[in-house]
Amino acid sequence: MKPVKIYPVETLEDRKAFLSFPWRVYQGNPYWVPPIFSERLAFTDPQKNPFFEHSKVQFFTAKRGDEIVGTIAAFTNRKYNEFQDENIGFFGFFEVLEDKEAADALLETAENWVREQGHNAIQGPAQFSTNDECGLLVDGFNDPPRILMTYNPPYYVDYIESRGYENAMDLWAYSLNTNIFEGGEKLPQKLQRVVKKVKERGEIHIRKIDMKHFDDEIERVKKIYNSSWARNWGFVPMTDAEIDKLGEDLKPIVDPDLVFVAEIDGEAVGFSLTLPDLNKPLRMAYPRPDTPEWWTMAKFAWHWKVRRQIDWIRVFALGVIPEYRARGIDALFYYETALEALKKGIPYAEMSWILANNDMMNRAIRLMGGKVYKTYRYYEKKFGTING
Numbered sequence: 218m219k220p221v222k223i224y225p226v227e228t229l230e231d232r233k234a235f236l237s238f239p240w241r242v243y244q245g246n247p248y249w250v251p252p253i254f255s256e257r258l259a260f261t262d263p264q265k266n267p268f269f270e271h272s273k274v275q276f277f278t279a280k281r282g283d284e285i286v287g288t289i290a291a292f293t294n295r296k297y298n299e300f301q302d303e304n305i306g307f308f309g310f311f312e313v314l315e316d317k318e319a320a321d322a323l324l325e326t327a328e329n330w331v332r333e334q335g336h337n338a339i340q341g342p343a344q345f346s347t348n349d350e351c352g353l354l355v356d357g358f359n360d361p362p363r364i365l366m367t368y369n370p371p372y373y374v375d376y377i378e379s380r381g382y383e384n385a386m387d388l389w390a391y392s393l394n395t396n397i398f399e400g401g402e403k404l405p406q407k408l409q410r411v412v413k414k415v416k417e418r419g420e421i422h423i424r425k426i427d428m429k430h431f432d433d434e435i436e437r438v439k440k441i442y443n444s445s446w447a448r449n450w451g452f453v454p455m456t457d458a459e460i461d462k463l464g465e466d467l468k469p470i471v472d473p474d475l476v477f478v479a480e481i482d483g484e485a486v487g488f489s490l491t492l493p494d495l496n497k498p499l500r501m502a503y504p505r506p507d508t509p510e511w512w513t514m515a516k517f518a519w520h521w522k523v524r525r526q527i528d529w530i531r532v533f534a535l536g537v538i539p540e541y542r543a544r545g546i547d548a549l550f551y552y553e554t555a556l557e558a559l560k561k562g563i564p565y566a567e568m569s570w571i572l573a574n575n576d577m578m579n580r581a582i583r584l585m586g587g588k589v590y591k592t593y594r595y596y597e598k599k600f601g602t603i604n605g
Contacts, residue, residue, distance in 0.1 A: 271456070301451075327339065386450055
């Protein structure tokens with residue numbers, strides 16, 4: 218066997234090869250959802266992703282001879298370190314064949330790069346922050362990921378932990394059968410009382426997003442987003458440009474029936490964004506780097522729009538400005554979202570991801586009958602520990 222060598226990604230062709238590699242790792246895997254290649258190219262392009270305006274990224278490939286056997290990215294996030302008063306770097310885009318030597322070489326390379334930037338620890342996996350896809354799947358491997366959630370082979374867990382990485386935080390995904398919301402009769406009594414009282418109080422107005430004034434709605438979200446999650450573990454504020462880009466990317470797939478804004482006295486104080494799980498039609502279309510994208514998108518649209526291959530929704534984001542919490546706004550969001558899902562014949566909802574230490578949110582979801590069915594783990598390695 219040829220020795221493992223690590224190479225920095227320097228050219229567009231290098232980056233295309235880097236992004237194409239996962240199709241080898243997951244060949245024949247019935248659960249992996251391949252991304253749309255042009256989206257991955259844009260996401261990793263410093264000219265198109267505003268993340269690069271405040272952060273530095275280096276991609277690497279591991280090769281045996283001319284054959285790529287693994288990939289990884291190492292990066293800094295200045296916004297994160299300033300906001301959290303930390304001094305850490307990150308790794309992500311970690312993909313590797315069943316090759317422990319290659320995995321060790323990739324992780325060691327990322328660690329060394331982060332050290333060279335002056336950081337005293339490394340966290341991940343993420344691409345590129347907790348505002349994006351992050352966390353390593355550590356259970357629930359026999360099920361496809363919901364939209365914008367990660368997936369990986371089980372052996373990644375051992376590869377990462379064997380290098381001295383420790384659990385920094387677990388991120389939970391809950392599943393819920395939306396039929397419990399039908400007519401409100403099957404709701405837990407305590408939740409029924411909460412929803413009834415909030416509605417009777419008449420103080421909170423819940424409305425659907427206005428797609429005709431989408432840009433205005435994004436401006437309202439900007440005021441809510443960063444204040445809602447500011448105290449959460451691992452949070453990093455999004456810049457205006459990052460929120461604008463996220464809105465631009467999500468607009469084509471948003472179902473306006475599943476996005477709500479909470480208002481008090483005409484002021485937006487909370488929002489809830491739930492997405493249809495387009496991973497199922499995307500998996501059926503099975504995009505490939507070497508397949509014409511128009512053909513992939515035609516198949517994707519057929520499975521989504523024509524065959525209606527959607528049986529999950531994912532509660533992607535739910536935030537309430539701190540001073541308006543504990544008023545039952547979150548309960549109203551969940552209730553209205555589930556009723557809309559029922560109207561559409563969508564039986565299942567995933568609420569993800571939820572921090573393991575977010576007691577308030579975890580209690581609320583469990584009260585509705587939600588159960589943790591997948592765990593994603595965010596790792597940290599402080600330098601000077603064993604194995605490197």
